[in-house]
Amino acid sequence: MKKLFFLPALAIIGLLFFQGISKTASESESLSHEIAPDMPPHIKAIVEQKCYGCHNAKSKNEKGKEKLDWDEFEASKKSKQMATKGKIAEVLEAGDMPPAKFLENKPEGKLTETELASLIEWSAGKKKSTQE
Ligand code: HEC
Numbered sequence: 001m002k003k004l005f006f007l008p009a010l011a012i013i014g015l016l017f018f019q020g021i022s023k024t025a026s027e028s029e030s031l032s033h034e035i036a037p038d039m040p041p042h043i044k045a046i047v048e049q050k051c052y053g054c055h056n057a058k059s060k061n062e063k064g065k066e067k068l069d070w071d072e073f074e075a076s077k078k079s080k081q082m083a084t085k086g087k088i089a090e091v092l093e094a095g096d097m098p099p100a101k102f103l104e105n106k107p108e109g110k111l112t113e114t115e116l117a118s119l120i121e122w123s124a125g126k127k128k129s130t131q132e
Contacts, residue, residue, distance in 0.1 A: 086123075
């Protein structure tokens with residue numbers, strides 16, 4: 001008679017176990033979504049050409065890599081990226097990047113109007129005003 005009590009108990013334990021598994025699965029799913037945010041290929045291409053050289057962990061540009069490490073930025077969470085994107089939009093809107101000093105020696109490093117507009121649109125989440 002006593003043995004029958006085991007059955008519902010086993011069922012409950014099994015159910016709890018299953019719930020636990022499905023919960024961690026959905027949690028890690030939303031976590032990976034948080035880690036892998038949008039990085040459009042055309043933005044990546046511009047950054048790799050015009051920004052990455054100074055803004056990566058191995059750059060010789062100490063100040064540049066200290067302020068922004070692109071690989072770290074790409075790997076970071078959405079919330080952190082939002083803050084960095086704000087800074088990127090700021091320097092772009094002010095025309096501060098790439099630095100003027102650098103462009104004196106390497107004018108081809110300058111962003112074209114289209115590239116600048118794309119980067120601002122991406123980082124600030126808006127279109128650049130064309131009425132100027
Ligand atoms: C020739 C090297 C060089 C290139 C190319 C360059 N940067 Fe920089 N960047 C720097 C340096 C140096 C600093 C630090 C400036 C300072 O602290 O005054 C910096 C700082 C920044 C910062 C941080 C500003 C802050 O105050 O936190 C951002 C954002 C940035 N750059 C974005 C960009 C973007 C976007 C591009 C490409 C369009 C770019 N940079 C290209 C050298 C470079």
